[in-house]
Amino acid sequence: MHSILERKRQLAAFMAVAIKGGVRDRVIGAMVVVGLILLLTTPVVALFSMRQVLALATSYSLSIISLMGLLLTLFIAMGLLARDLEQRQVHTICSLPISRTTYLLGKFLGFAILIFLAVAILGCFSAGALFVLERIHPAERAFAWGGFFIGLWFQYWVLLIVGAITILFSTVATSNFLPLALSVGVYLGSYSSEAVHYFVRTAAGQKELGAAVRLFGNVVYWILPNFSAFDLKAQIIYGVALNGGELLLTQLYAVGYLGVVLLLATLAFARRDFL
Amino acid sequence: MLVLVVLLVGTQVELTRVRDARPPQARLGFFPPAPVIKALSADQYQFMSQVISLQCLFYFGTLVELRSQAPDWRRIYRAVYTSTRLDPYNMDAYYFAQAVLTWETGMTQQALELLEYGFAHRSWDWHLPFYISFDYAFFLKDYEKAGMYLAKAAELRPEVEWYATLAARYFYEGGSTALALSYLQEMIPAARNEAIKKRLVTRARAFEAVLQIEQAIAAYKELFQTDPEGLGRLLEAGLLERIPDDPYGGDFYLDEQGRVRTTSKLAPVGKTHGSHKN
Numbered sequence: 367m368h369s370i371l372e373r374k375r376q377l378a379a380f381m382a383v384a385i386k387g388g389v390r391d392r393v394i395g396a397m398v399v400v401g402l403i404l405l406l407t408t409p410v411v412a413l414f415s416m417r418q419v420l421a422l423a424t425s426y427s428l429s430i431i432s433l434m435g436l437l438l439t440l441f442i443a444m445g446l447l448a449r450d451l452e453q454r455q456v457h458t459i460c461s462l463p464i465s466r467t468t469y470l471l472g473k474f475l476g477f478a479i480l481i482f483l484a485v486a487i488l489g490c491f492s493a494g495a496l497f498v499l500e501r502i503h504p505a506e507r508a509f510a511w512g513g514f515f516i517g518l519w520f521q522y523w524v525l526l527i528v529g530a531i532t533i534l535f536s537t538v539a540t541s542n543f544l545p546l547a548l549s550v551g552v553y554l555g556s557y558s559s560e561a562v563h564y565f566v567r568t569a570a571g572q573k574e575l576g577a578a579v580r581l582f583g584n585v586v587y588w589i590l591p592n593f594s595a596f597d598l599k600a601q602i603i604y605g606v607a608l609n610g611g612e613l614l615l616t617q618l619y620a621v622g623y624l625g626v627v628l629l630l631a632t633l634a635f636a637r638r639d640f641l
Numbered sequence: 642m643l644v645l646v647v648l649l650v651g652t653q654v655e656l657t658r659v660r661d662a663r664p665p666q667a668r669l670g671f672f673p674p675a676p677v678i679k680a681l682s683a684d685q686y687q688f689m690s691q692v693i694s695l696q697c698l699f700y701f702g703t704l705v706e707l708r709s710q711a712p713d714w715r716r717i718y719r720a721v722y723t724s725t726r727l728d729p730y731n732m733d734a735y736y737f738a739q740a741v742l743t744w745e746t747g748m749t750q751q752a753l754e755l756l757e758y759g760f761a762h763r764s765w766d767w768h769l770p771f772y773i774s775f776d777y778a779f780f781l782k783d784y785e786k787a788g789m790y791l792a793k794a795a796e797l798r799p800e801v802e803w804y805a806t807l808a809a810r811y812f813y814e815g816g817s818t819a820l821a822l823s824y825l826q827e828m829i830p831a832a833r834n835e836a837i838k839k840r841l842v843t844r845a846r847a848f849e850a851v852l853q854i855e856q857a858i859a860a861y862k863e864l865f866q867t868d869p870e871g872l873g874r875l876l877e878a879g880l881l882e883r884i885p886d887d888p889y890g891g892d893f894y895l896d897e898q899g900r901v902r903t904t905s906k907l908a909p910v911g912k913t914h915g916s917h918k919n
Binding site for chain 1: 676679680681684685691695698730731732733736737740763765766768831832833834837
């Protein structure tokens with residue numbers, strides 16, 4: 367019992383350190399500034415649309431949130447371990463009676479809270495801009511506010527998974543650039559893996575592609591996260607109906623994928639030799 | 642410091658001049674095929690689709706309206722095609738295709754393919770079957786398909802009663818000028834872009850003029866039981882106070898079949914993309 371409490375305390379301490387790191391880097395302030403820019407530029411960008419002002423505004427807002435979220439995720443996740451490794455604080459921590467798993471998971475929880483705050487801040491500014499635009503330029507179909515927040519929630523899970531993957535690469539890489547390059551590659555590939563997997567199973571794919579390419583397409587699909595399932599932009603922007611069962615399945619898949627990546631990261635980190 | 646500022650401003654001015662002087666073919670830029678853009682832009686493809694359709698609009702607006710140059714229509718079509726393949730729900734792309742590709746270029750078949758692709762996705766949107774219906778009736782004279790799509794538009798927008806009766810009233814009795822005017826009167830209030838709106842308003846004014854002459858011809862036939870030999874007869878009979886102006890700068894006349902024609906062919910002076918066929 368004492369051990370569990372102690373572990374929770376340690377987890378909370380590392381989480382707090384990660385959050386303080388984000389605050390020290392002025393992450394929250396930066397997101398407020400980006401959010402204000404988003405709020406001010408959304409109506410201007412949207413007015414260029416010929417027939418769908420609100421749709422363009424929504425598309426623009428979600429794109430900015432996604433892009434800023436990705437940059438922030440890579441920035442924070444890269445720094446989580448790199449800073450401690452560079453300053454050799456990991457050596458001190460490893461000499462204390464603290465498990466490396468607790469250290470890594472604590473850091474990840476701190477990262478998750480920072481990213482949540484960032485998405486929430488950007489989402490609120492974006493919602494404000496869309497709320498005003500909806501009143502000025504009402505769309506023929508009512509804006510799907512429920513879908514908007516569900517979409518943001520799944521965007522958040524994409525960032526959590528990308529962050530976990532970056533941390534996994536950081537636990538084994540000896541340079542800062544490699545985890546960054548690999549994470550960006552995984553991120554891009556994860557939005558195409560579903561389409562590739564679908565194509566290799568079609569008659570055209572069977573005919574046009576060799577066995578090795580088809581196998582590669584299948585393997586990539588099973589290894590990379592399927593971010594296409596998390597992408598609800600069409601549903602949000604155009605009010606296309608959401609499928610509750612599919613959303614639930616995607617959420618469970620996200621939990622499973624994140625769990626596996628964090629497990630691999632803790633295993634790799636536990637075996638890493640810092641001396 | 643001053644030297645650097647002068648260098649910056651000087652190069653910026655010169656760069657703007659050189660870039661502005663590029664041929665129309667180079668101004669819209671090159672867009673890779675949709676699957677390539679999709680693979681490289683991750684979840685940004687919807688926004689990329691919007692950006693491409695806006696690029697088309699800027700290209701069209703600046704080149705045609707401000708510089709009076711003929712755009713590269715094939716390139717515009719390919720860009721709009723890419724935009725719709727990236728985001729099949731992108732209404733701006735469909736609206737642009739309908740407003741520009743049909744009237745301006747005669748690429749009705751390509752525009753129809755885009756619109757039908759859009760309607761397969763935007764199945765709730767009455768605009769698309771309405772546009773498709775018009776294109777089939779007015780440009781392709783395929784009244785069966787036009788009626789079918791107008792019925793779909795009527796289903797989606799039951800509050801507009803004339804949709805349901807338009808097919809029978811216009812498609813079987815002829816009168817595509819009135820059909821064109823009805824269509825343009827739907828398009829104009831919704832046009833948010835000034836370049837597009839200006840084009841539609843000019844075209845509507847032209848069709849109003851044609852309709853005015855056609856109504857006078859119908860009255861002449863009823864009075865004299867014969868076709869007028871020329872537009873002058875309508876003036877002599879007091880059915881027209883004056884021959885209406887063609888907003889495209891041409892002169893109206895009657896062809897051998899007694900149909901209203903204009904020397905401008907309903908295209909801005911110097912262009913012969915379209916002609917009014919009644």
